[in-house]
Amino acid sequence: MNTLMTIEKQTSIDFPVEETRRDFPILSTSVHDHPLVYLDNAATTQKPQMVLDAIDRYYRAENSNVHRGVHFLSELATKKYEAARGTVRKFLNAGSEREIIFVRGTTDAINLVAATFGRKNVQAGDEVLVTGLEHHSNIVPWQMLCEEKGAKLRVAPINAIGEVLLDEFAGMLSGKIKIAAISHVSNALGTVNPVKQMIQMAHQHGIPVLVDGAQAVPHMRVDVRDLDADFYAFSAHKVFGPTGLGILYGKTRLLGSMPPYQGGGDMIKSVTFEKTIFNDIPYKFEAGTPHIAGAIGLAAAIDYMNHFDGKALQQYEQTLLRSAHEKLAAIQGLRIIGDAREKAGVVSFILKGIHPHDIGTILDQEGIAIRTGHHCAQPVMQKFGIPATARASFAFYNTLNEIDELVNAIHKVKEVFGHV
Amino acid sequence: MSDLKALYQEIILDHNRNPRNFKKMEDASCSVDGYNPLCGDHYTIYLKLVNEIITEISFQGSGCAISKASASVMSTVLKGKTRAEAGVWFENFHHLVRGENKNEKSIEEFGKLAAFAGVSEFPARVKCAILPWHTMKNALEEKKETVSTE
DSSP, X not given: OHXXXXXXXXXXXXXXXXXXXXXXXXXXXXXXXEEOEEOBTTTOOOOOHHHHHHHHHIIIIIOOOSSSOOSHHHHXXXXXXXXXXXXXXXXXXXXXXXXXXXXXXXXXXXXXXXXXXXXXXXXXXXXXXXXXXXXGGGTHHHHHHHHHHTOEEEEEOBOTTSOBOHHHHHHHOSTTEEEEEEESBOTTTOBBOOHHHHHHHHHTTTOOEEEEOTTTTTTSOOOHHHHTOSEEEEEGGGGTXXXXXXXXXXXXXXXXXXXXXXXXXXXXXXXXXXXXXXXXXTGGGOOSSXXXXXXXXXXXXXXXHHTSOHHHHHHHHHHHHHHHHHHXXXXXXXXXXXXXXXXXXXXXXXXXXXXXXXXXXXXXXXXXXXXXXXXXOHHHHHHTTOSOEEEEEOOTTOOHHHHHHHHHHHHHHHHHTXXX | OHHHHHHSOHHHHHHHHSOTTOSOOTTOSEEEEEEETTTTEEEEEEEEEETTEEXXXXXXXXXXXXXXXXXXXXXXXXXTOBHHHHXXXXXHHHHHHTTOOOSSSOGGGGGGGGGGGGGGGOHHHHXXXXXXXXXXXXXXXXXXXXXXXX
16 A cells, blocks of 8 residues: 555656646546546547647648649648658657658558568468467458468467467577567557567568557657567557558568559559559558548657657556556456566456456446457457456556546446445 | 446346356257357357247357346247247347337336346447347247258
């Protein structure tokens, strides 16, 4: 109790959470007559006023198509769209803006790599390596590729606390594997994979690595050059930006050697009915009118995040996570699923005799939003022998108070079910 | 809490804790799997039909309290009913949990099934209540097909 009180005191000084909450209009709304307690941040995050304003401003005063017109608005929209690319480059510490491709989301980014790099480099008898922690979007595109090519999808297993077994991972690395696709942070369990180490291990065998960073970028500073990631994917809506936009980072050498993903305008230099000359990267991978407002919104979200001291933010989130772990684990009949030594943002749990779906409904009546189900990670659920979990996931605008409300509401769930 | 009490009525909690007819039926006339991929609810419904009458009905599987209680109560209600009667109950139950039971049937007529009226206030949970019934209906219809081919 004493240690918790110290933590609460410290964090209220270190991180201005109440002030931060005022930046997010939705956080002051009510659900079922209770103040909203939003703990479903791994599904999507809420948007600060800065992002809402940037998108609003774009459509009100700057809207035009990019890379086309010579008129004022088109040049303005193009400038802002390309400036957003620059903001993302800095955010990931990529070497060049040419390495930043705007896509629809993480899923789209992974599909892009599977359909271009994968189709070109994976042949019959080859292998693609993923981990047992992946969610469906980092499994299915590779499965489809393997089926098409007669290749084999291999899975590096995880242990009972939800960590990838590095020895097993190392043992699977061979010349047969043409690409490894691993999540930086697990969406279902919150496990932080040692991706830098895993990339090094894969590179020793000449294997390029795609990192699914959807759950990592909201919680930690990512440096793609330090990681030496070959591809890195994330979604804007999970870092306080708009839906419908994502980023694929790829090393110039790899992107340059890949065939285009989709055909259309903007991805070409010249078109005749006989032959089309494709544009250079990144435009080669951006067919059609892009999500301009999305890119501008993401840039605003990154600018917003840059206001904070990254370290303080991460420390505060770890405090939330630790508090949630301790308080939830103390509830009788509650079992936390996934207790990796390094975790970010997520606590998955089950209650004895009460299905997660029922937990979700009862919590919702208290104004608390959590996710219940298999989290699009059915193989992870199968590994733990459960159909589903309840998952609370945090962002820096959550408070220790909200964790107490979560705990109280779980006691209410038990009360409704007569498990007092 | 009042809405919650309407949803998690004592009958529902009881059938969730102690589901009736919760067993595999080795000599079933037909069995059908019902699966809700969104939440992972998964049930198998077993029926034994003799001269168009459901003489035995049981189920197995796992899912939330609403779906499990729905399967359990359904099994107690449909035992002894004819195929046609089961079809009518399917329609009635549908209307009840969707909140579309516009005075066509008094709530008393629903008997134990009336406990599911509260589900209509929770749109996300309607499919939980309906899953076992859909599965049962498919089982009934599969039987019909088998009969017609014979």
